[in-house]
Amino acid sequence: MGRGEREAVARGGRLCEAAHAVVADHARAVDAVRAALEPICEDLAQRELDAIPVARLRDVTEGRLRLGEVEKGGFRTVREVLDAGPYRLRQIPGVGQQTAAQTVAAARQIAEAVRDTVAVHIDVDRPEPRITALVAALHVLVEAGPDARRAVDAAAALVERLGPLVTEARPASGRLRMLIAGQSRRERALAAVVEIRRLTAEAEQHGVPELLAQASVDLLRGPASDIAALVDFELRSAEYYSLLAEISGRRPDPAASEGFLPDDVAERVRAQTLDDTHRRVSLRGYQAFGARFTLAQRRVILGDEMGLGKTIQAIAALAHLAAEGQSHFMVVCPASVLINWTREIDKRSTLRAMPLHGPDRHEAFADWKGRGGVGVTTFDALRGFPVPGGGELGMLVVDEAHYVKNPQARRSMTVTEWAEHCDRVVFLTGTPMENRVSEFRNLVAVLQPGLADAIGDRAGVAGSKAFRKAVAPAYLRRNQQDVLTELPALQHTDEWEELSPSDEDAYREAVGAGNFMAMRRAAYARPEKSAKLNRLREIVAEAAENGLKVVVFSQFRDVLGVVKDALGESRDAVDGALFGPLSGSVPPVRRQQLVDEFAAAPGHAVLLAQIEAGGVGLNMQAASVVVICEPQIKPTVEHQAVARTHRMGQVRSVRVHRLLATGGVDERMVRMLENKARLFDAYARRSAVAESTPDAVDVSDVALARRIVEEEQARLGTGGHEEPAGSQ
Incomplete structure (x- = not known):
């Protein structure tokens, strides 16, 4: 001893x-x-x-x-x-x-x-x-x-x-x-x-x-x-x-949270372990099951309704594979959500996110090949990269997978070629598949060709449960009402977009003129090439697919006009009525009529509203999706606008999408407003005084505007006459 x-x-x-x-x-x-x-x-x-x-x-x-x-x-x-x-x-x-x-x-x-x-x-x-x-x-x-x-x-x-x-x-x-x-x-x-x-x-x-x-x-x-x-x-x-x-x-009904999968498939998924070593967030039960499903079934479509967290389920699967020793992963997505993917990977996991996009994408790809991590690229950029050898890629994640439903399209052929060289593939789409059997069969053909051959044209006609049983080895979908046991939650998503070249030109002109308000709406100045407008269309289209109503807020009437024109052009392709714009020039009685008509419209509909006009005194709880076109100078204005939808009487979760552009006025505004005394604002916002006079606790418009204009002029090397902060 x-x-x-x-x-x-x-x-x-x-x-x-x-x-x-x-x-x-x-x-x-x-x-x-x-x-x-x-x-x-x-x-x-x-x-x-x-x-x-x-x-x-x-x-x-x-x-x-x-x-x-x-x-x-x-x-x-x-x-x-x-x-x-x-x-x-x-x-x-x-x-x-x-x-x-x-x-x-x-x-x-x-x-x-x-x-x-x-x-x-x-x-x-x-x-x-x-x-x-x-x-x-x-x-x-x-x-x-x-x-x-x-x-x-x-x-x-x-x-x-x-x-x-x-x-x-x-x-x-x-x-x-x-x-x-x-x-x-x-x-x-x-x-x-x-x-x-x-x-x-x-x-x-x-x-x-x-x-x-x-x-x-x-x-x-x-x-x-x-x-x-x-x-x-x-x-x-x-x-x-x-x-x-x-x-x-x-907890929700187990059968519902497991997508009503047959017992044999569900049991296999339950037996799948899920390592959380490289994950920074906890998962809800149905999300953990979804991540296990992607791992156990290996080549699948995760088709959860929007707002249920398909991204975090995919990241959880990547984190598990990283813990098992896999080093290289690839996410393919539309350009409009590329930045969101990189930010979510960084925020939700310890994995290294590598954007493979833009003029330096080939150098970034070489770095990813050498060091590993999660490469995040677009459908178009993927075509320019060499297809990996067998076993080299731990998992291929394809977001908005309905983009590759046409097997003759170049992007579809590229994704198919990559999928053939990867053992694990996950397609993410919030678009329901029951009524689009031919499109669904095309997606399944990339993942499990044998199963695709077994899906008949009338599979969806037999009813959703029968359809899901037939496609269970490759398809998991859950709806909000089935898996969210609590009363409606409020979910915020910051949608970060890279400005298109024409957006950048409009933005530089506004910065050079020192016009703060023009800087804030420059992303919509040239609609035909607007990155924000493109993302807005995608959000509205997915809401339409799920029969959800949408409210679109902006401070600017001309931005709402651009949005109305853009959505009006797509109304033939996407069923649903379009209401508004509801602005300060619309008489109060007519405003309420617009809201009532919007609520009464069957199924999907869109209401356009100027944020300060629509954010006060009107109840819009028919809406499940809110889009805010630009960050607001006064956080209380945004809060009150969202509160018009998320309130007593709302029967679904409310998903708020705030459209933000990287590297300019939006990013500076978000950073400055986050640095305010958040707790003081929270306290003041809940007081009766704050509700009636939000200006009392918000930063000065003029001071913030002047500071941002000066910083952006210095960054871009431009200068000129600075217009008043309140310019419209």
Whole structure:
């Protein structure tokens, strides 16, 4: 028995204690969420039970329960029955012990079902104390992130494996203990020391002690304030709701979240592991299943409805393959979303994103070939790159895959050639496929030719469930209403676009003239080559495919005019009515009429609105998609406009797309506004004064405009007369 053994036991003991602490800290954080959630859910359940008539108790007993005397006794709702209990019911003339017991038992059965299905909606615009407490409790776990989850999993494994060994090795921690221990006990202690050394060395090699230490700090750190937690919820509500669903156990129907796949396919997907080592965000249950589907089935179409996170599911699959040792991946997408892909990869994972686009794309491709990472390129640029050899590419991801539905198109042939040299291929499209069987067959032919041959022309006519069963090995689609158990969430997406050459020319002219407002709308000055307008068309087209209504906001009437012309040209190709523009010059009564007509229009429709005219006093909750054509100088204006759609009465999630151009006025505005005192704005925005006078808390238009104009003139080497910030 020597110092080495004593030190080994001590190190093992310290590591085991740290693991115990992390498990306990995580359990306390989860218990805090449950404690905050319980009274909210109970209140929601009681309200719902108060709205269920006593007559519904007959349904539970298949009509056998006699409730006439109970109803005559003045009991109107299930909640009143529960509050009364069997004793009070027996006091009603004609109600015996058996009827009273059966009535209360039926009421309890309904109450249990209601408690299992109530959904909590977090309204940050009207946060009452219990909701605020819930968000603050959730904030601890959301802020700790996936690293904390990994730490807890590692800690639990260490406690299970290391705990008994530390106990077994206790005699080896001192000479006297070893002396008084029997021969068998000493041998077991020394064997335990050997195993402790191995486990602690393995843990240290993988950075587990540091992971545990950081997790303990994160799990014990609360939000700076309730306001900080509420603001953070606004920025990443999906992560909060995902965690809430997990802890509460109120998850969507498993069959729906698994896309109603046949049992054999679903079981294979469930058995697929998903490594999160290179991922920076947690996944919702259906998203984890989608990532597993792409891995288990290898060559597939992920066709989730817009807003469900197809991008993060693809990134999760790439991160898993990177953890398995794959080094090279390729994402092919329209130019309009290339920047968004690179930003999402950087934000959501530790993978290296490499844009392979523009004049230096061949040098970038050579760098990607040598160093690896996720290459992100366009359909057109892909044609100029050499096709990789077999096994060289870990996964090929094709976004907006309906772009390659025509097998005779050059882009389709290029993608097909790349797919033939890659074992794993994922096509992403939010366009439903049931009614486009021929197009769907063309996509499947690239992925699984044998399956494509088996899909008949009438496959979609048989109904969506029959269609999905037929194509299950290659196609997974989930709808929002099937997998989002909470009430509508608000999802923000910044759509970063690279200006086209003609956009750049218009922008330079505006900068040279010192015209701030012209700089802000330069991206629409030449519609035929507008990058933002092209992306807007894509967003509206996808919304049309899914039957969703869209509101398009801009500060500028001329921008709305350009948008109207552009969308008007495509109305023949995309069914749906076009309303507006709704501007300050439209009388208030007519504004409301436009909104009512928009809401009453069947299926897809688009409403164009000037942001300050449409963002005040009008309820547009018929819309599920919001497009903001340019960043706003006053954040409160944008917030109020979005609030017109995302409010009580909205029955779907609201997806907000803010169109932004890189490298110019948009990027500078976003950066400056993000650097403001965010918490102060959040507090002020929720006050009555802020709602009525948003100017009171916003930055000065003139000061911000002058600063941006000067910086852009310096960057571009232009100069000239500076026009007033308010120029239209």
